[in-house]
Amino acid sequence: MKTELTISTEPIDEAALAKRRAMDDGMGAVVCFLGVVRESEGDDAIIAIDYEAHEEMARRQFELLFDELSQSWPVESVRLVHRIGIVPVNEPSLWVEVVAPHRAEAFDACQFLIDEMKQKVPIWKKPLPA
Amino acid sequence: MKFWSYFRDHAGCPETEIEIENGATLAKLHEAVCEQFPKLDGSKNSTLKAVGLEYEDDEFILSDGDEVSFFPPVQGG
Numbered sequence: 723m724k725t726e727l728t729i730s731t732e733p734i735d736e737a738a739l740a741k742r743r744a745m746d747d748g749m750g751a752v753v754c755f756l757g758v759v760r761e762s763e764g765d766d767a768i769i770a771i772d773y774e775a776h777e778e779m780a781r782r783q784f785e786l787l788f789d790e791l792s793q794s795w796p797v798e799s800v801r802l803v804h805r806i807g808i809v810p811v812n813e814p815s816l817w818v819e820v821v822a823p824h825r826a827e828a829f830d831a832c833q834f835l836i837d838e839m840k841q842k843v844p845i846w847k848k849p850l851p852a
Numbered sequence: 853m854k855f856w857s858y859f860r861d862h863a864g865c866p867e868t869e870i871e872i873e874n875g876a877t878l879a880k881l882h883e884a885v886c887e888q889f890p891k892l893d894g895s896k897n898s899t900l901k902a903v904g905l906e907y908e909d910d911e912f913i914l915s916d917g918d919e920v921s922f923f924p925p926v927q928g929g
Contacts, residue, residue, distance in 0.1 A: 844902070844923060
């Protein structure tokens with residue numbers, strides 16, 4: 723399985739990511755997920771979220787999750803971008819793409835990756851009040 | 853020792869060095885850290901612990917020079 727992981731303070735450029743998509747002729751499903759910063763955190767209005775990562779450990783934990791994913795689903799590739807630093811409301815903090823032969827495994831693998839990331843990858847958020 | 857997220861504020865520093873007896877477990881280190889930084893004691897049950905880049909449990913035996921990270925539940929995405 724091919725993997726590409728980016729952890730960066732740069733804004734996520736969906737168009738550029740889509741343009742670089744490469745998939746085998748046998749692949750029939752591409753699932754993309756975009757996580758976007760909402761205007762509130764609980765009951766509080768916010769203007770942005772400041773994401774902090776233990777980057778080296780985050781890379782290691784993503785690597786372990788990619789390994790686990792590749793053993794459970796016949797996925798051709800996974801690309802994941804997590805933006806860190808200050809991400810304003812209405813801008814994406816997370817972009818995930820899973821390419822697989824069929825939609826069921828692509829959806830399941832994508833869901834697995836995001837669920838597990840939220841348990842294991844050392845990234846934290848600090849909401850910035852409006 | 854490295855502290856991440858709001859644990860850094862609770863500890864008042866991003867990192868420190870702690871001396872502990874040979875063969876001590878991660879749980880023992882956690883107790884020592886909470887004694888030294890009492891504000892971290894309130895989050896004791898939700899503290900995640902890593903040695904190097906891997907999560908480890910309380911029974912993990914520490915070695916000289918291990919880099920240990922303590923942090924609150926993660927919130928990526």
